[in-house]
Amino acid sequence: MKFTTKSEYGLKATMDLAENFGRGPRTIRSIAENQGIPENYLEQLLSTLRRAGLVKSIRGAQGGYMLAGSPKEITIGEIIRTLEGSVAPKNCVDDENPEVCERAESCVTRMVWERLKDSINEVLDSITLYDLCEEAKKMCSANSFMYYI
Amino acid sequence: MKFTTKSEYGLKATMDLAENFGRGPRTIRSIAENQGIPENYLEQLLSTLRRAGLVKSIRGAQGGYMLAGSPKEITIGEIIRTLEGSVAPKNCVDDENPEVCERAESCVTRMVWERLKDSINEVLDSITLYDLCEEAKKMCSANSFMYYI
DNA sequence: GAAAAGCCTAGAAAATTACTTGGGATTTGT
DNA sequence: ACAAATCCCAAGTAATTTTCTAGGCTTTTC
Numbered sequence A, B: 001m002k003f004t005t006k007s008e009y010g011l012k013a014t015m016d017l018a019e020n021f022g023r024g025p026r027t028i029r030s031i032a033e034n035q036g037i038p039e040n041y042l043e044q045l046l047s048t049l050r051r052a053g054l055v056k057s058i059r060g061a062q063g064g065y066m067l068a069g070s071p072k073e074i075t076i077g078e079i080i081r082t083l084e085g086s087v088a089p090k091n092c093v094d095d096e097n098p099e100v101c102e103r104a105e106s107c108v109t110r111m112v113w114e115r116l117k118d119s120i121n122e123v124l125d126s127i128t129l130y131d132l133c134e135e136a137k138k139m140c141s142a143n144s145f146m147y148y149i
Numbered sequence C: 001g002a003a004a005a006g007c008c009t010a011g012a013a014a015a016t017t018a019c020t021t022g023g024g025a026t027t028t029g030t
Numbered sequence D: 001a002c003a004a005a006t007c008c009c010a011a012g013t014a015a016t017t018t019t020c021t022a023g024g025c026t027t028t029t030c
Helices: A005-019 A028-035 A039-051 A076-084 A104-125 A129-148 B005-019 B028-035 B039-051 B076-084 B104-125 B129-148
Strands: A055-058 A064-067 B055-058 B064-067
Touching: A005 A028, A005 A039, A005 A064, A005 A076, A005 A129, A005 B104, A028 A039, A028 A064, A039 A055, A039 A076, A076 A104, A076 A129, A104 B005, A104 B104, A104 B129, A129 B104, B005 B028, B005 B039, B005 B064, B005 B076, B005 B129, B028 B039, B028 B064, B039 B055, B039 B076, B076 B104, B076 B129
Parallel strands: none
Antiparallel strands: A055 A064, B055 B064
16 A cells, blocks of 8 residues: 655655746756656656646756646645556546456445545645645754754 | 555455354355455465454364454454555555655655555544444345345 | 757566465364 | 365465666757
8 A cells, every 4th residue: 555656756846846836947857856856757757747737848948847836726636646547545446447346245345445545535635735835844944943952 | 556455355355254253264265265366365364364363263174264353343454454564655654664764855745644644544443344244234235125126 | 050958658677466386284074 | 093174384486567767859048
Protein backbone atom coordinates (compact mmCIF):
# COMPACT_ATOMS: atom_id res chain seq x y z
CA MET A 1 0.00 0.00 0.00
CA LYS A 2 2.62 2.50 -1.03
CA PHE A 3 2.39 5.58 -3.15
CA THR A 4 5.11 5.56 -5.77
CA THR A 5 7.74 8.24 -6.21
CA LYS A 6 5.46 9.78 -8.80
CA SER A 7 3.34 11.21 -6.01
CA GLU A 8 6.32 12.32 -4.02
CA TYR A 9 8.09 13.91 -6.98
CA GLY A 10 4.87 15.37 -8.28
CA LEU A 11 4.06 16.99 -4.95
CA LYS A 12 7.55 18.35 -4.53
CA ALA A 13 7.56 19.76 -8.03
CA THR A 14 4.15 21.41 -7.75
CA MET A 15 5.06 22.76 -4.33
CA ASP A 16 8.10 24.28 -5.97
CA LEU A 17 5.85 25.84 -8.60
CA ALA A 18 3.41 27.01 -5.94
CA GLU A 19 6.14 28.76 -3.99
CA ASN A 20 7.17 30.53 -7.18
CA PHE A 21 3.63 31.24 -8.34
CA GLY A 22 3.33 34.50 -10.26
CA ARG A 23 7.06 34.83 -10.86
CA GLY A 24 7.27 33.41 -14.39
CA PRO A 25 8.11 29.92 -15.56
CA ARG A 26 10.50 27.52 -13.83
CA THR A 27 12.58 25.11 -15.90
CA ILE A 28 12.45 21.37 -15.40
CA ARG A 29 16.15 21.47 -14.67
CA SER A 30 15.90 23.97 -11.85
CA ILE A 31 13.02 22.09 -10.22
CA ALA A 32 14.84 18.80 -10.59
CA GLU A 33 18.02 20.17 -9.05
CA ASN A 34 16.20 22.00 -6.31
CA GLN A 35 14.15 19.00 -5.28
CA GLY A 36 16.57 16.19 -6.04
CA ILE A 37 14.54 14.53 -8.77
CA PRO A 38 15.94 12.84 -11.92
CA GLU A 39 15.45 15.41 -14.65
CA ASN A 40 14.12 13.22 -17.45
CA TYR A 41 11.77 11.43 -15.15
CA LEU A 42 10.38 14.68 -13.82
CA GLU A 43 9.82 15.77 -17.39
CA GLN A 44 7.45 12.87 -17.88
CA LEU A 45 5.55 13.67 -14.72
CA LEU A 46 5.16 17.34 -15.59
CA SER A 47 3.99 16.32 -19.04
CA THR A 48 1.28 14.21 -17.46
CA LEU A 49 0.24 17.06 -15.19
CA ARG A 50 0.15 19.41 -18.16
CA ARG A 51 -2.10 17.09 -20.15
CA ALA A 52 -4.39 17.00 -17.12
CA GLY A 53 -4.51 20.78 -17.12
CA LEU A 54 -2.91 21.23 -13.70
CA VAL A 55 0.22 22.98 -14.91
CA LYS A 56 1.05 24.79 -18.12
CA SER A 57 4.27 25.15 -20.03
CA ILE A 58 6.01 27.68 -22.21
CA ARG A 59 8.25 26.24 -24.88
CA GLY A 60 11.54 27.52 -26.18
CA ALA A 61 14.33 29.43 -24.47
CA GLN A 62 13.27 31.21 -21.28
CA GLY A 63 10.39 28.76 -21.14
CA GLY A 64 9.41 26.44 -18.35
CA TYR A 65 6.48 25.34 -16.23
CA MET A 66 3.91 27.18 -14.14
CA LEU A 67 0.84 26.19 -12.18
CA ALA A 68 -2.28 26.44 -14.31
CA GLY A 69 -4.20 28.03 -11.45
CA SER A 70 -3.62 29.54 -8.05
CA PRO A 71 -2.24 27.26 -5.34
CA LYS A 72 -5.52 27.74 -3.48
CA GLU A 73 -7.42 26.09 -6.32
CA ILE A 74 -5.25 23.02 -6.77
CA THR A 75 -5.68 20.12 -4.37
CA ILE A 76 -3.07 17.47 -3.87
CA GLY A 77 -5.80 14.95 -4.66
CA GLU A 78 -5.84 16.18 -8.24
CA ILE A 79 -2.08 15.93 -8.49
CA ILE A 80 -1.78 12.49 -6.97
CA ARG A 81 -4.72 10.97 -8.82
CA THR A 82 -3.36 12.32 -12.07
CA LEU A 83 0.07 10.83 -11.52
CA GLU A 84 -0.89 7.52 -9.92
CA GLY A 85 -3.85 6.99 -12.21
CA SER A 86 -6.19 6.49 -9.26
CA VAL A 87 -5.95 6.02 -5.52
CA ALA A 88 -8.13 2.91 -5.65
CA PRO A 89 -6.51 0.32 -3.40
CA LYS A 90 -7.76 -2.42 -5.75
CA ASN A 91 -8.57 -2.41 -9.43
CA CYS A 92 -12.15 -3.52 -8.85
CA VAL A 93 -12.93 -0.09 -7.38
CA ASP A 94 -10.95 1.93 -9.90
CA ASP A 95 -13.32 4.46 -11.45
CA GLU A 96 -11.33 4.83 -14.67
CA ASN A 97 -10.84 1.23 -15.71
CA PRO A 98 -12.81 -0.94 -13.32
CA GLU A 99 -12.06 -4.63 -13.24
CA VAL A 100 -15.13 -6.75 -12.68
CA CYS A 101 -14.79 -9.48 -10.10
CA GLU A 102 -16.29 -12.91 -10.68
CA ARG A 103 -16.87 -14.19 -7.16
CA ALA A 104 -19.69 -13.02 -4.96
CA GLU A 105 -17.30 -13.30 -2.04
CA SER A 106 -15.20 -10.49 -3.47
CA CYS A 107 -18.10 -8.12 -3.21
CA VAL A 108 -17.81 -7.99 0.55
CA THR A 109 -14.12 -7.24 0.50
CA ARG A 110 -14.85 -4.85 -2.32
CA MET A 111 -16.84 -2.76 0.11
CA VAL A 112 -13.68 -2.38 2.14
CA TRP A 113 -11.68 -1.09 -0.83
CA GLU A 114 -14.52 1.28 -1.70
CA ARG A 115 -14.56 2.79 1.76
CA LEU A 116 -10.81 3.13 1.76
CA LYS A 117 -10.77 4.85 -1.59
CA ASP A 118 -13.36 7.36 -0.41
CA SER A 119 -11.45 8.05 2.76
CA ILE A 120 -8.16 8.57 0.91
CA ASN A 121 -9.77 10.91 -1.58
CA GLU A 122 -11.40 12.86 1.20
CA VAL A 123 -8.06 13.50 2.87
CA LEU A 124 -6.28 14.38 -0.36
CA ASP A 125 -9.03 16.65 -1.63
CA SER A 126 -9.07 18.61 1.61
CA ILE A 127 -5.48 19.81 1.18
CA THR A 128 -4.48 22.45 -1.37
CA LEU A 129 -1.00 23.42 -2.48
CA TYR A 130 -1.59 26.68 -0.67
CA ASP A 131 -2.21 24.82 2.58
CA LEU A 132 1.05 22.98 2.19
CA CYS A 133 2.94 26.17 1.43
CA GLU A 134 1.59 27.72 4.60
CA GLU A 135 2.65 24.66 6.57
CA ALA A 136 6.09 24.86 5.01
CA LYS A 137 6.41 28.50 6.04
CA LYS A 138 5.34 27.67 9.59
CA MET A 139 7.86 24.86 9.81
CA CYS A 140 10.57 27.05 8.42
CA SER A 141 10.01 29.84 10.93
CA ALA A 142 9.68 27.36 13.77
CA ASN A 143 13.01 25.92 12.75
CA SER A 144 14.83 29.22 12.60
CA PHE A 145 13.33 30.15 15.97
CA MET A 146 14.87 27.02 17.43
CA TYR A 147 18.06 27.77 15.63
CA TYR A 148 18.71 31.28 16.95
CA ILE A 149 18.01 30.65 20.61
CA MET B 1 -1.44 3.12 -4.27
CA LYS B 2 -2.61 -0.44 -4.53
CA PHE B 3 -2.96 -3.11 -1.93
CA THR B 4 -1.35 -6.30 -3.09
CA THR B 5 -3.09 -9.63 -3.43
CA LYS B 6 -1.80 -10.41 0.06
CA SER B 7 -4.53 -8.23 1.49
CA GLU B 8 -7.15 -9.61 -0.81
CA TYR B 9 -6.20 -13.24 -0.25
CA GLY B 10 -5.72 -12.66 3.46
CA LEU B 11 -9.15 -11.11 3.84
CA LYS B 12 -10.84 -13.82 1.83
CA ALA B 13 -9.09 -16.54 3.82
CA THR B 14 -9.89 -15.05 7.20
CA MET B 15 -13.47 -14.42 6.12
CA ASP B 16 -13.64 -18.09 5.24
CA LEU B 17 -12.35 -18.94 8.72
CA ALA B 18 -14.76 -16.49 10.31
CA GLU B 19 -17.73 -18.05 8.56
CA ASN B 20 -16.60 -21.42 9.88
CA PHE B 21 -15.69 -20.17 13.33
CA GLY B 22 -16.29 -22.77 16.05
CA ARG B 23 -16.55 -25.66 13.63
CA GLY B 24 -13.01 -27.04 13.89
CA PRO B 25 -10.01 -26.42 11.68
CA ARG B 26 -10.11 -25.71 7.95
CA THR B 27 -7.33 -26.95 5.72
CA ILE B 28 -5.27 -24.64 3.54
CA ARG B 29 -6.41 -26.66 0.57
CA SER B 30 -10.11 -26.21 1.21
CA ILE B 31 -9.72 -22.48 1.77
CA ALA B 32 -7.59 -22.14 -1.35
CA GLU B 33 -10.09 -24.03 -3.49
CA ASN B 34 -13.06 -22.26 -2.00
CA GLN B 35 -11.61 -18.81 -2.52
CA GLY B 36 -9.57 -19.34 -5.67
CA ILE B 37 -6.16 -18.69 -4.15
CA PRO B 38 -2.91 -20.49 -5.09
CA GLU B 39 -2.49 -23.05 -2.35
CA ASN B 40 1.20 -22.66 -1.59
CA TYR B 41 1.01 -18.91 -1.64
CA LEU B 42 -1.89 -18.95 0.79
CA GLU B 43 0.18 -21.16 3.04
CA GLN B 44 2.75 -18.40 3.36
CA LEU B 45 0.12 -15.83 4.18
CA LEU B 46 -1.52 -17.99 6.82
CA SER B 47 1.90 -18.65 8.31
CA THR B 48 2.44 -14.91 8.63
CA LEU B 49 -0.97 -14.47 10.24
CA ARG B 50 -0.21 -17.30 12.64
CA ARG B 51 3.10 -15.76 13.72
CA ALA B 52 1.19 -12.53 14.36
CA GLY B 53 -1.24 -14.45 16.57
CA LEU B 54 -4.31 -13.77 14.46
CA VAL B 55 -4.96 -17.38 13.49
CA LYS B 56 -3.82 -20.66 14.98
CA SER B 57 -3.03 -23.98 13.40
CA ILE B 58 -3.25 -27.65 14.22
CA ARG B 59 -0.62 -29.81 12.59
CA GLY B 60 -0.96 -33.32 11.22
CA ALA B 61 -3.86 -35.16 9.65
CA GLN B 62 -7.25 -33.59 10.41
CA GLY B 63 -5.37 -30.41 11.17
CA GLY B 64 -5.86 -26.98 9.66
CA TYR B 65 -6.34 -23.35 10.54
CA MET B 66 -8.74 -21.50 12.81
CA LEU B 67 -9.17 -17.91 13.90
CA ALA B 68 -7.28 -17.24 17.12
CA GLY B 69 -10.20 -15.22 18.48
CA SER B 70 -13.82 -14.47 17.75
CA PRO B 71 -14.60 -12.65 14.49
CA LYS B 72 -15.86 -9.74 16.60
CA GLU B 73 -12.41 -9.26 18.08
CA ILE B 74 -10.39 -9.31 14.87
CA THR B 75 -10.29 -6.17 12.76
CA ILE B 76 -9.31 -6.19 9.14
CA GLY B 77 -6.73 -3.57 10.04
CA GLU B 78 -4.80 -6.20 11.98
CA ILE B 79 -4.97 -8.61 9.09
CA ILE B 80 -3.94 -6.15 6.42
CA ARG B 81 -1.18 -4.52 8.41
CA THR B 82 0.24 -7.93 9.24
CA LEU B 83 0.30 -9.03 5.63
CA GLU B 84 1.34 -5.78 3.96
CA GLY B 85 3.82 -4.89 6.67
CA SER B 86 2.22 -1.48 7.14
CA VAL B 87 -0.34 0.72 5.44
CA ALA B 88 2.05 3.69 5.39
CA PRO B 89 1.79 5.27 1.95
CA LYS B 90 5.49 6.18 2.15
CA ASN B 91 8.38 4.64 4.04
CA CYS B 92 9.13 7.84 5.91
CA VAL B 93 5.93 7.38 7.94
CA ASP B 94 6.26 3.63 8.44
CA ASP B 95 6.11 2.96 12.18
CA GLU B 96 8.05 -0.31 11.97
CA ASN B 97 11.09 0.68 9.95
CA PRO B 98 10.93 4.42 9.40
CA GLU B 99 13.12 5.91 6.75
CA VAL B 100 14.47 9.32 7.68
CA CYS B 101 14.23 11.96 4.99
CA GLU B 102 17.11 14.36 4.40
CA ARG B 103 15.40 17.41 2.93
CA ALA B 104 13.37 19.85 4.97
CA GLU B 105 11.04 20.10 1.99
CA SER B 106 9.99 16.48 2.43
CA CYS B 107 8.66 17.22 5.87
CA VAL B 108 5.68 19.09 4.46
CA THR B 109 4.73 16.29 2.11
CA ARG B 110 5.45 13.92 4.98
CA MET B 111 2.54 15.47 6.83
CA VAL B 112 0.34 14.37 3.96
CA TRP B 113 1.46 10.76 4.20
CA GLU B 114 1.00 10.83 7.94
CA ARG B 115 -2.60 12.01 7.65
CA LEU B 116 -3.31 9.42 5.01
CA LYS B 117 -1.90 6.63 7.08
CA ASP B 118 -4.05 7.63 10.05
CA SER B 119 -7.13 7.83 7.91
CA ILE B 120 -6.53 4.41 6.35
CA ASN B 121 -5.92 2.81 9.72
CA GLU B 122 -9.06 4.40 11.09
CA VAL B 123 -11.18 2.86 8.36
CA LEU B 124 -9.55 -0.56 8.61
CA ASP B 125 -9.67 -0.69 12.40
CA SER B 126 -13.36 0.14 12.42
CA ILE B 127 -14.30 -3.03 10.54
CA THR B 128 -14.20 -6.49 12.13
CA LEU B 129 -14.47 -9.85 10.44
CA TYR B 130 -17.85 -10.16 12.08
CA ASP B 131 -19.02 -6.97 10.40
CA LEU B 132 -17.98 -8.31 7.02
CA CYS B 133 -19.72 -11.63 7.66
CA GLU B 134 -22.93 -9.78 8.43
CA GLU B 135 -22.59 -7.77 5.24
CA ALA B 136 -22.00 -10.95 3.31
CA LYS B 137 -25.16 -12.49 4.71
CA LYS B 138 -27.15 -9.39 3.82
CA MET B 139 -25.83 -9.40 0.28
CA CYS B 140 -26.50 -13.07 -0.10
CA SER B 141 -30.14 -12.79 0.94
CA ALA B 142 -30.59 -9.70 -1.22
CA ASN B 143 -29.23 -11.64 -4.15
CA SER B 144 -31.45 -14.67 -3.71
CA PHE B 145 -34.41 -12.33 -3.32
CA MET B 146 -33.61 -10.88 -6.71
CA TYR B 147 -33.09 -14.33 -8.07
CA TYR B 148 -36.46 -15.83 -7.18
CA ILE B 149 -38.65 -12.98 -8.32
C1' DG C 1 21.09 30.33 -36.75
C1' DA C 2 22.67 28.68 -32.40
C1' DA C 3 21.37 27.92 -27.81
C1' DA C 4 17.82 26.99 -24.49
C1' DA C 5 14.19 25.17 -23.43
C1' DG C 6 9.94 21.77 -23.70
C1' DC C 7 7.92 17.36 -26.27
C1' DC C 8 7.85 12.54 -27.22
C1' DT C 9 8.79 7.58 -27.55
C1' DA C 10 11.12 3.50 -26.71
C1' DG C 11 13.55 0.79 -24.02
C1' DA C 12 16.86 -0.72 -20.05
C1' DA C 13 17.53 -1.44 -15.24
C1' DA C 14 15.90 -2.15 -10.74
C1' DA C 15 12.61 -3.41 -7.54
C1' DT C 16 8.70 -5.72 -6.02
C1' DT C 17 5.10 -9.06 -6.18
C1' DA C 18 3.31 -13.47 -7.05
C1' DC C 19 3.97 -17.92 -7.33
C1' DT C 20 6.49 -22.69 -7.32
C1' DT C 21 9.35 -26.29 -5.68
C1' DG C 22 10.76 -29.50 -2.68
C1' DG C 23 12.05 -31.28 1.49
C1' DG C 24 10.91 -31.46 6.39
C1' DA C 25 8.01 -32.23 10.85
C1' DT C 26 3.66 -33.75 13.20
C1' DT C 27 -0.44 -36.03 13.93
C1' DT C 28 -4.05 -39.48 13.01
C1' DG C 29 -5.96 -43.86 11.81
C1' DT C 30 -5.16 -48.75 10.52
C1' DA D 1 4.81 -49.33 12.78
C1' DC D 2 3.54 -47.19 8.84
C1' DA D 3 1.00 -44.48 5.42
C1' DA D 4 -1.60 -40.56 4.62
C1' DA D 5 -2.84 -35.98 5.70
C1' DT D 6 -1.55 -31.95 7.02
C1' DC D 7 1.22 -27.90 8.52
C1' DC D 8 6.20 -25.73 8.30
C1' DC D 9 9.97 -23.57 6.05
C1' DA D 10 13.44 -21.73 2.86
C1' DA D 11 15.02 -20.85 -1.55
C1' DG D 12 14.35 -19.89 -6.13
C1' DT D 13 11.84 -18.38 -10.45
C1' DA D 14 8.51 -15.83 -13.21
C1' DA D 15 5.79 -11.85 -13.97
C1' DT D 16 4.80 -7.27 -13.35
C1' DT D 17 5.56 -2.62 -12.20
C1' DT D 18 8.32 1.21 -11.22
C1' DT D 19 12.11 4.06 -12.10
C1' DC D 20 15.19 5.96 -14.88
C1' DT D 21 17.89 6.84 -19.38
C1' DA D 22 18.69 7.90 -24.19
C1' DG D 23 18.04 10.29 -28.08
C1' DG D 24 15.81 12.76 -31.54
C1' DC D 25 12.27 16.49 -32.60
C1' DT D 26 10.03 21.12 -32.07
C1' DT D 27 9.59 25.82 -30.53
C1' DT D 28 11.24 30.20 -28.99
C1' DT D 29 14.63 33.72 -27.85
C1' DC D 30 18.63 36.46 -28.68
